[in-house]
Amino acid sequence: MLLFREGRGVMVQPADHSDVKVHVFASASELLEKLHDKWNGVEKPPYPAMYSSVYGGIILDPALMVIPIDDHMVHRGHGVFDTAIIFNGHLYELDAHLDRFLGSAAKARISSPFPKPILRTILIQLAAASKVSQGTLRYWLTAGPGDFLLSPAGCPIPAFYGVVIDENFDQCKEGVKVITSSIPMKCPLFATMKNVNYLPNVLSKMEAEDAGAFASIWVDEEGYVAEGPNVNVGFITNDKELILPYFDKILRGCTAKRLLELAPKLVEQGRLKSVKLANLTVEEAKAASEMFYVGSTLPLLPIIEWDGQAIGDGKVGELTMALSDLVWEDMVAGPDTQRLPVPY
Numbered sequence: 001m002l003l004f005r006e007g008r009g010v011m012v013q014p015a016d017h018s019d020v021k022v023h024v025f026a027s028a029s030e031l032l033e034k035l036h037d038k039w040n041g042v043e044k045p046p047y048p049a050m051y052s053s054v055y056g057g058i059i060l061d062p063a064l065m066v067i068p069i070d071d072h073m074v075h076r077g078h079g080v081f082d083t084a085i086i087f088n089g090h091l092y093e094l095d096a097h098l099d100r101f102l103g104s105a106a107k108a109r110i111s112s113p114f115p116k117p118i119l120r121t122i123l124i125q126l127a128a129a130s131k132v133s134q135g136t137l138r139y140w141l142t143a144g145p146g147d148f149l150l151s152p153a154g155c156p157i158p159a160f161y162g163v164v165i166d167e168n169f170d171q172c173k174e175g176v177k178v179i180t181s182s183i184p185m186k187c188p189l190f191a192t193m194k195n196v197n198y199l200p201n202v203l204s205k206m207e208a209e210d211a212g213a214f215a216s217i218w219v220d221e222e223g224y225v226a227e228g229p230n231v232n233v234g235f236i237t238n239d240k241e242l243i244l245p246y247f248d249k250i251l252r253g254c255t256a257k258r259l260l261e262l263a264p265k266l267v268e269q270g271r272l273k274s275v276k277l278a279n280l281t282v283e284e285a286k287a288a289s290e291m292f293y294v295g296s297t298l299p300l301l302p303i304i305e306w307d308g309q310a311i312g313d314g315k316v317g318e319l320t321m322a323l324s325d326l327v328w329e330d331m332v333a334g335p336d337t338q339r340l341p342v343p344y
Helices: 028-037 072-076 094-107 116-130 199-210 254-262 264-268 282-286 318-333
Strands: 049-052 057-059 079-087 090-092 135-142 159-166 176-180 215-217 232-236 241-244 274-277 290-294 300-306 339-341
Touching: 049 116, 057 116, 072 135, 079 094, 079 318, 090 116, 094 116, 094 135, 094 254, 116 135, 116 159, 176 199, 199 215, 232 254, 232 318, 241 254, 254 264, 254 290, 254 318, 264 274, 264 318, 290 318, 300 318
Parallel strands: 176 215, 176 300, 241 274
Antiparallel strands: 049 057, 049 159, 079 090, 079 135, 090 339, 135 159, 232 241, 232 290, 290 300
């Protein structure tokens, strides 16, 4: 028979598979009890709150944080998502992420069940209901539930989901190693929208981990550096120029854009020569004096080695950390346009 160990859903199968019998849940209460078993003994659930437009409200019970299996996002990948961080009780760059989110939805031909101001209000109230002062707020727009066909025509109402993840993050100060990914990167249409089809990203990350590296770097078909699996990448040249790749074929990172707005402060101080977007070949990029990933929860992650070759002197760069400090300070005490207090 099919057994479950301590209610955790771990299947133990006998050697004689002809004896397997799949349990049929006879009632909703029995199933709910099984769902709750997963969270029994968990002192602090990692997901304190979820919003579902299908339910029509905020859910605090992690056992009920589910989405319909016939949602077009689940079986066809027809959905987009985005993330904002909660830091010291504030939502950082929520509006920038929400604008990109709706831009991704438009490219994916997904309408929203609510106008932008209501989406924003829902996310703020979701963050407040979670009582989390530091974590991530992730949210999705999908074509919605309806059927299992390829076309979303049978999905009458799009769906909006959000979840708060309780997690701590600190400013990254240790350098990491990366490799060039052999996994083909997405074409510009899909790379520039933040959609849920992340299989290339997952395989790229796994490939790097298999090689003993932290993550990977994608290079486009013209030989120019593109991006990491879920982050942008930046370089400091030997002439002290800050360069990020053009966004025409990759995701326009919100933190990367904010970095480009803040970095001129180092130009004014004479520490950087210039700040710009440009194409860089792999050879040019590997010759940089400093290199880093840039993303919401990092905000900058120093890269000290690429494909076994040291970047610069192989140590965390001074200018990388100066740029990281600029973004970190913006997260901690930036202007009201960037930081929205959560009304707990």
